[in-house]
Amino acid sequence: MRLTSETIEDVLDLVLVKVERSLDLRDVRSIDVYALLLLDLVVRHARESGAPLRVTWPESPSVRRWMTAMRFFVDVKAGLAPHPGSQPTTLMPIVSIDREDDVSRLVGSFDDRLSDRYPMDESPRRRFLRILLELFQNIPQHANATGDVLDPHGIAAMHDDGHSVTLAIADKGIGLARSLRLRLRLRLGLHPDSPGQASLEQSRLEQSRLEQACLAQTGLSDADALRAVVFDGRSRFRDPGRGHELERIFRLVRSWEGTVVVRSGSALLYQSEAGGDVVDVAPFPGVQIALSIPRAVFGIGEAAFGEGGVESRGDPGFNEGNEENDV
């Protein structure tokens, strides 16, 4: 079993729609970086919702080593015991994005990791850094724009599979539809939040009521919002200088013949050079994005085999039993 941007949807469907409380990942032989971030958020979301998942982690030593090297769940005791063998060198392990004033430093660390490993062409490198700057700052700027999200938990990571460099960035904040509804709510004359005047729970209830009112009047679904942001460059601001970042990034990655995945709420856009469209998926908070850019764009040749050990080749020295953990 491979956990990819497509198959991770099966996991989400199990947990979010079928409300399964256990997750069996024993047979997972590889995980891509986007799926890894979503897995992180899903496990956290379940725990915060008061119904932690019982996870059986992958048996494959190479997958476990890679997950450890990617600093998967390094901040909590998730029960994923690190494999005793040497860890693969990852392109960029998972980092947290909390504050806007930390974004430039984080982008610098991504740049350093990428530049240290590859002598890249300047022009695509600069364009890639601009993408990082825009996507990273979106989290502190938008993921909790309503002020009622306990922890949007913005995270990002980067991986090189030998053919493409993949950047994944994800949060469990308000998502695109709620963000756009903030603008619509103002247009409809509804009052903005006043979090200081009510308890958080009251604030959430009020938020939900107002959003339902907006949705009823505007019909803005997750799919509509995703299309509006990615294809039309819409944002929650009236300022004409705002918005269009995702649209521009989307266009750029397509011009590089890369692929883009954008997930928000119950809508997912998968776009490759062959085309693509928005499809319905299990509803999950926040925005999750993956950009896969062919290595050739950066002037990097193709590797003989994907780095990072995500493709399991077995490891006869690994004989630990499976762990099951409530996380």
Place this chain on the structure above:
Amino acid sequence: MKAMKKTTFEISQFGRRLGTRLEGETARRVLLAALDDLPPDGQLVLSLRGIDVLSGSFADEAIGKICQLLTSGIHGDRTLVVASSSADLVEDLSDKLAQRKLALLCRVGGTKGTWRVLGCLARPLVDTLELLNERGSATTKELAEALAIPPNACHNRVRRLVRLRLVREEKIDVAAPNTQYRFHAIVE
């Protein structure tokens, strides 16, 4: 018309990698102070020397919003131009200016580089601007003849360029029934 005072502003003082709106806001405050220090017809040359990356968000917050203010006229006849070592450095700035329906002149490639328009400027306006930049200065009549267009159409074009602070105007005959103007390029 007397030569305008030009002051170069090195934006690298805010770092080599200019990325977030928060950083852009800080830079805008300093840039506005530098603009206000200029004489009413002065020019701020925004140098991108030493810059590695200029994101759209920073560019919009620091430069796009200043361009918007300049077109409102609250900073008199002051103008702003950009100097960049490469075209790809100003790609996102150009996109952001286009979103605001604004334009800015940018010299690409060192002191002997070429001037190009960033942002959004219709082709006829670009033609008029390029002609004026080539000549240094001209009246509407002279421009209209060279472009082979009616004077009224030419007048509308240069008025738009003046509003965008891409050219300067000088009253040359206030005694005439209709005030006569001469238009000047803001770049050499």
